[in-house]
Amino acid sequence: MNEDYYEILGVSKDASAEEIKKAYRKLSRKLHPDIAGKETEEEFKKVTVAYDTLSNPEKRRAYDRGGMPGMGGMGGFDFGDIFETFFSAAGMGPMGGPTPRGRRGKDMLTAIELTLAEITFGTQKQVELNTHVKCDTCMGSCCAPGTTAKTCSNCQGSGTVRMQQRTILGSVMTTAACQTCEGHGTVITNPCPECNGQGRQRAKRTITVDVPAGVEHGTRIRLSGQSEAGPGGGAAGDLYVEIHEKKDPIFTRVGADLIATVSIPFTAAILGTQIELETLDGKRTIDVPAGSQPFDEIVLENLGVTRLHRNTRGHLRIKLNIETPRKLTEEEKNLIRQFATLRGEDRVEAKPVQDGSGFFASLKEKFANF
Incomplete structure (x- = not known):
């Protein structure tokens, strides 16, 4: 005689998903062989x-319609259920082995x-992270110090369980992630008290960035494995450091060149002079x-910005x-x-300037280079 799944879990047929989950957790703690012993394994x-x-939800609907083991019928089972069943039985579902605890x-x-x-x-810059x-x-x-995860x-450490399922094509064996170990194949009975079994904890870190x-401005430097550690001992992610360039009070950057404007009196422009500039x-x-x-424009060569990955300025x-x-x-x-x-x-007459020459043309030409 088939058994009633609702009766096994001790819930009503209209129980919510949360009630079903709560009932299973309660029974798991009571019946798990690692806790209660081998005699409770079948139960x-x-x-x-x-x-x-x-x-x-899909399996429950099929079960309620009588299409799952335990209700004796196969009504309501659709081809999507059948294909899913056969793919799982063929090893194309959760049969790839236990799921690692560690995640990146x-x-x-x-x-x-x-x-x-x-x-x-x-x-070099120091970056402080709280991660x-x-x-x-x-x-x-x-795991707590001195303990290890148990199979x-x-x-039996596979991370999956097999069960018989009845379809319109007959009975087949299906596989699903083990609910006891959540597909990991091992159970942590003594979790680490420091991290509550997460394998990681929050802390402040200082990282040196070589620029x-x-x-x-906007360049991102990638530091592989310098981001947050993954749960369960998983690898750390990557840290990306974005460059923000502060505005300089004197120089304007145009590519690898620097532009500075210097004011001089008209007498110095007429006679010539020397000026000092802090570069x-x-x-x-x-x-x-x-x-x-x-x-x-006065050009001082090789006093601009270094070209990235090149030994020139x-x-x-x-x-x-x-x-x-x-x-005056x-x-x-x-x-x-x-x-x-x-x-x-002493008497100035306006002189027409041909297009392409004169002060404004010279000014336009000079700024066209920037």
Whole structure:
């Protein structure tokens, strides 16, 4: 005579999934052979089969229609159930062996801010993470010190259980993940008290990041295995460090070149001068030739940013801003008038400038390179 799965679990036919799960857990603790002894093994298997059927919505519907073992009929069994049954019996379902407890940890993303100098020459940065690390008490085994996981007596370490199932084509053997060990093949009877049997615990870690010279804003550096540790002693995920470049108060970066604008008085532009500029490589003296014009460019080679993965650097390009005084004393005005008279510029006539030449064309040409 077939047995009633609801009766085996001690629940009503309209029991909820949570009630079925709660009943199974209670019976498992009472009947598990590792706890109650070998004499409860057969009864425990019946409980497991009943739970495996009633905890699966599709199997439960088929069972309630009389299509599963225990109700004596086969009504309501569809071809999807049959194909699933045969694939499982053929080893194409959960027959690949026990499921490892260890799972890979998640990847993480963090960011660091770098100055232009740090990007140019490369640097090392410390990153602090608050994440999961392997438990230093059980070293990821999930077991209390001095203990090990026991082979599951329900599935004999295979991680799966076999059961007979009746279909319209006859009786077949199906397989399912063992509910006792959750498919792992082993049971942890003494979990590690430090990590509660998880094999990992939260902690703060400090990681050193080697930043190569020449990285750009938004670049991500991958540190393999430096993210959170996986549960059950699983491998750690990867840490990605995203570069954020701080805005420099003097230089603008364009690729590997650096741009700086320097203001000089119009007299210095006329006569020529020397100026000092603090570069990323220290202070440099720059010669400004006589007759320099607004937005003229002075190029200092190899003082720009290092090119990533190359032992070369861009250039430092200095743009000249010629300052014209807005207020002059009467004496200064007279001197300027004398200068204009000497140059024949005391009377100025507007001269048309052909398209493609003149100040604005020169300005357009200079900025087209950036």
